[in-house]
Amino acid sequence: MAQPNEIYDKYLTRAISDINELTGEVLRCRICRRARSMPVIGSGHPLADVMLLKYQARPSECQEGVAFYGRGGMAVMKSSQRLDIDPLQLYGTNVVKCGGVDPTTAEPKCLAHLRRELTIVEPKIIVAMGEEVVTALNALGLPLAEMVEYEPGEIQQLTPAIEVLVTPDIDRSLDEQRHKSAFWRSFRRLGDWYEAIPPY
Numbered sequence: 001m002a003q004p005n006e007i008y009d010k011y012l013t014r015a016i017s018d019i020n021e022l023t024g025e026v027l028r029c030r031i032c033r034r035a036r037s038m039p040v041i042g043s044g045h046p047l048a049d050v051m052l053l054k055y056q057a058r059p060s061e062c063q064e065g066v067a068f069y070g071r072g073g074m075a076v077m078k079s080s081q082r083l084d085i086d087p088l089q090l091y092g093t094n095v096v097k098c099g100g101v102d103p104t105t106a107e108p109k110c111l112a113h114l115r116r117e118l119t120i121v122e123p124k125i126i127v128a129m130g131e132e133v134v135t136a137l138n139a140l141g142l143p144l145a146e147m148v149e150y151e152p153g154e155i156q157q158l159t160p161a162i163e164v165l166v167t168p169d170i171d172r173s174l175d176e177q178r179h180k181s182a183f184w185r186s187f188r189r190l191g192d193w194y195e196a197i198p199p200y
Contacts, residue, residue: 083191130169
């Protein structure tokens with residue numbers, strides 16, 4: 001009989017393989033002909049409990065090709081450390097994978113990529129950063145999904161297996177203290193949620 005660690009290792013191996021396959025598809029995507037950079041791929045643990053989700057890749061992310069690279073990512077990592085959240089429980093990605101493109105053109109294909117990411121990572125909670133992210137989650141058409149409202153600081157049920165914590169957009173929150181404070185007030189609910197999940 002397989003031991004728990006062996007079972008987990010098999011799940012992890014499969015998730016890494018699936019994420020690598022998805023990454024290849026994302027990098028080959030040419031839907032947005034005017035994209036000024038390569039698509040940005042997700043970053044973090046492929047079986048994370050927490051999926052950090054922003055709307056569109058920023059210039060610093062496009063330059064490195066990795067989601068949550070730059071100021072927004074640093075701010076989220078520092079906030080997570082303050083809440084004692086294990087970085088191995090985080091996976092970050094964007095709804096729209098390219099910067100400087102028309103999201104209305106990109107979003108349908110990007111939503112298909114995001115659906116696959118959710119299927120692979122199977123997060124217990126998504127941190128939806130901004131109103132556009134909430135709208136995109138509602139457009140995913142996940143089985144048994146409920147509508148999520150843009151209510152920063154509230155944890156809502158998306159599907160029977162996935163909750164959503166809504167926060168303001170981190171990238172738009174960094175230049176003014178009151179916006180930073182609003183982001184932090186919302187984001188710190190993740191600490192309470194994280195403390196309450198059972199250890200395994």
